[in-house]
Amino acid sequence: MKAILLAGGLSLIFSLLGTRVAIRVLTTKGYGQLIRDDGPTTHHTKRGTPTMGGLVIIFSVVSAYLLAKLVTTDPPSWSALLLLFLLVGLGTVGFLDDYIKIAKQRSLGLRSKAKVAGQTLVAVVFAALALTRPDERGQTPASHHVSFTRDFDNLTLPSVVVVLLILVMISGSSNAVNLTDGLDGLASGASTMVFGAYTLVNIWQNNQWCAITAGNKCYDVRDPLDLAAVAAALTGACFGFLWWNASPAKIFMGDTGSLSLGGALAGLAVLTHTEFLLAVLGGLFVIQTLSVILQVGYFKATGGRRMFRMAPLHHHFELKGWDEITVVIRFWIITGICVATGLGIFYAEWVTGA
Numbered sequence: 001m002k003a004i005l006l007a008g009g010l011s012l013i014f015s016l017l018g019t020r021v022a023i024r025v026l027t028t029k030g031y032g033q034l035i036r037d038d039g040p041t042t043h044h045t046k047r048g049t050p051t052m053g054g055l056v057i058i059f060s061v062v063s064a065y066l067l068a069k070l071v072t073t074d075p076p077s078w079s080a081l082l083l084l085f086l087l088v089g090l091g092t093v094g095f096l097d098d099y100i101k102i103a104k105q106r107s108l109g110l111r112s113k114a115k116v117a118g119q120t121l122v123a124v125v126f127a128a129l130a131l132t133r134p135d136e137r138g139q140t141p142a143s144h145h146v147s148f149t150r151d152f153d154n155l156t157l158p159s160v161v162v163v164l165l166i167l168v169m170i171s172g173s174s175n176a177v178n179l180t181d182g183l184d185g186l187a188s189g190a191s192t193m194v195f196g197a198y199t200l201v202n203i204w205q206n207n208q209w210c211a212i213t214a215g216n217k218c219y220d221v222r223d224p225l226d227l228a229a230v231a232a233a234l235t236g237a238c239f240g241f242l243w244w245n246a247s248p249a250k251i252f253m254g255d256t257g258s259l260s261l262g263g264a265l266a267g268l269a270v271l272t273h274t275e276f277l278l279a280v281l282g283g284l285f286v287i288q289t290l291s292v293i294l295q296v297g298y299f300k301a302t303g304g305r306r307m308f309r310m311a312p313l314h315h316h317f318e319l320k321g322w323d324e325i326t327v328v329i330r331f332w333i334i335t336g337i338c339v340a341t342g343l344g345i346f347y348a349e350w351v352t353g354a
Helices: 002-029 041-046 054-072 078-103 112-130 159-180 186-207 224-245 254-271 283-301 313-319 324-352
Strands: 145-147 151-156
Touching (some): 002 054, 002 224, 054 078, 078 112, 078 159, 078 224, 078 254, 112 254, 186 224, 186 324, 224 254, 283 313
8 A cells, every 4th residue: 555655646746846847848849739720729829839748647657656666665566567568658659659740740740550550569569468477376467358347257258359359448548548638638637537546446456356355256356456556656647747737738748648548548447357347437538539430420421511510529619619628627527427437336346246
């Protein structure tokens, strides 16, 4: 528990102070955000705002976790190292995307094939490694079963299928957070709540861990307490970053932050064996992604008509006349409802044993 508190607290401090330094450095170097011309006109005033703030989030999480492990003299677990690998790996893909946008003044960044290839490589390596190195109970970080609040033991999947499923989850989650990162503080605030929820899930799983408390209701997962430390560090880093990212934003996380945070969410779902529960906890990200899918599908099916004024959904409400801060706060409320619902389902399943 000490490592969880240290990781969360240190990450908050590193992010809060480090982002201020990053703003100064990135502004000096002229690493400013490009703004789409086809977006809401109110966003044009944001042109030139420093981006790539996700570097601070990643640095804060990794540094805080390792320092917490050093202070508590507890070695890092295989599950936590895999989650950090996923965070850093997807952050690297996002960094390349952001850097190309700035260096070449091309608002689309990496070519789509290169971006997908980078995400696929990191996800496949994570998935393959997550099925290795079983502990003394034979438990690997990832499971061969499909899961909601825990594994469905009556359905065992081949390793190849598991890797493909994890790939789809990581790709979908990272792109979903990327789509949501379109308004000041929206993605960072929503991510704070979902990572906070996973901190609680991991702590509860540790308290009811099969390695400690055997029984029908115990959770057969790997390294839950250490995953809680990483989740707490992610919560603290996003919370500290939000201080500077809230409207009017002094810095954006960029694809460096959104891709890495989305990947970390999927990684936590895989490692805690709560894969489909992520769709509830991260309901806002699901809604945002569905709005884009529906917009594209409706546009093609009707020969050019639009279901929404603009997708993702937050831009639709902006174009309807909502203030940006109003959209953000209401979407935060939606996230809070989704998180409360997800945690309620998770706890209710344990109480009822259903």
